[in-house]
Amino acid sequence: MTFANGTRLPRILPGPMEGVTAGAWLKILTRRQWVNAWWTPFLRISIGVPRRSRLAAWLAPYLATGLPVIAQIMGEDAARLAETARRLRELGAVAIDLNCACPSPVVVRNHSGGERLRHPEWIATTLRAMKQAMGEAPVGVKLRVGYESPDEFATCIAPAVREARPDFVTVHFRTVRERYEPIADGLDRLSRARHALSGLTVIGSGDLFTPQDAIAMHERCGVDAVAPARGMLANPRLLVDVAQALRGEMPTPFTLQEKASLLGEFVVHSPRHFQLQIAANLYGKNSPEFNAFLKK
Ligand SMILES: Cc1cc2nc3c(=O)[nH]c(=O)nc-3n(C[C@H](O)[C@H](O)[C@H](O)COP(=O)(O)O)c2cc1C
Known part of the structure; x- marks a missing residue:
């Protein structure tokens, strides 16, 4: 999207989320x-x-x-x-x-x-x-x-x-x-x-x-x-x-290995409650992966 003053913004934007977008x-x-x-x-x-x-x-x-x-x-x-x-x-x-x-x-x-x-x-x-x-x-x-x-x-x-x-x-x-x-x-x-x-x-x-x-x-x-x-x-x-x-391309699958690597970054850079929120959403609350993460 290009605006009157020349500012350009992408057509796919991250919707703001209080408590997350930070x-x-x-x-x-x-x-x-x-x-x-x-x-x-x-x-x-x-x-x-x-x-x-x-x-x-x-x-x-x-x-x-x-x-x-x-x-x-x-x-x-x-x-x-x-x-x-x-x-x-x-x-x-x-x-x-x-x-x-x-x-x-x-x-x-x-x-x-x-x-x-x-x-x-x-x-x-x-x-x-x-x-x-x-x-x-x-x-x-x-x-x-x-x-x-x-x-x-x-x-x-x-x-x-x-x-x-x-x-x-x-x-x-x-x-x-x-x-x-x-x-x-x-x-x-x-x-x-x-x-x-x-x-x-x-x-x-x-x-x-x-x-x-x-x-x-x-x-x-x-x-x-x-x-x-x-x-x-x-x-x-x-x-x-x-x-x-x-663009008509097939999405690349988001593998368990990639999820684990991403979660590893959140473990280093964010508080425990946010890590748990990310893990629950990435894996699903009832998943074995989330339960394993809970016990860590
Ligand atoms: C936890 C949370 C915080 C949000 N905070 C904001 C906000 O600060 N400003 C805003 O415009 N929308 C906020 N929203 C709304 C989202 O940007 C979005 O409009 C809404 O969730 C619907 O889109 P979705 O169904 O894709 O999540 C928030 C949504 C959630 C779930």
Whole structure:
């Protein structure tokens, strides 16, 4: 994807994951060249605009990878968000993304993340303020298809977003109320959302666990890019596999030996709880390999 100011971002992006997209995850996946850009989890802006030094420290591990970084922010105060966006841009983020999607009860109670979908006019105002603060640099917004119901998208959310003309819009096909529940018609919803955002760059999100899922999303929804998230935990090489599949190539199998070697790196570079999370996802919680790892 190439934006008005010449910024380029890959069409297969690692969806941000709070608690995962940090530390060893960044270092190991970057070293293995399994991602071509990083997207930070949200930084919540509440009582004031963070000082430059704090923002610099927060951004540092992402910038240290040498890859383009999309910085994500969330909050309720448009002016503070716009000023934070400007500072993050100056500090080296290539694009800034406004999170209006997070369904966490704490975030929603604080009128942030997915709660913002109840105020589409606020989303438009905030995106305009961010664009003004950031000059030509790309501004994005992360959405779910509604707060209570997917019907909100075409009637309320998309018209406001279209009017603000962000450079990219990420759509996760669940509503905030649905959190991570299984849903049957995700691709239909995303397809309708893509249609309602015609003329804008749309990144698809939701249940991208395999390369086939990404192909289906591309074919059925006509999105410009995809951002798998949880699927990367079971297969941290998923973005490479998706790229191969989209080129029509067979994915290379991820062998037990390769999994063990990858886990070995996490053992050296991350705390035990994160090692266990990685091992459970790589092998499956009921696998002999995970049980053996538990006993180590
Ligand atoms: C543990 C976890 C943390 C997440 N943190 C963020 C976040 O900080 N910002 C964001 O935009 N999305 C976040 N997400 C949502 C994912 O980026 C993605 O939109 C969602 O999981 C659906 O995609 P998937 O089904 O491929 O995982 C998070 C998801 C998970 C599971």
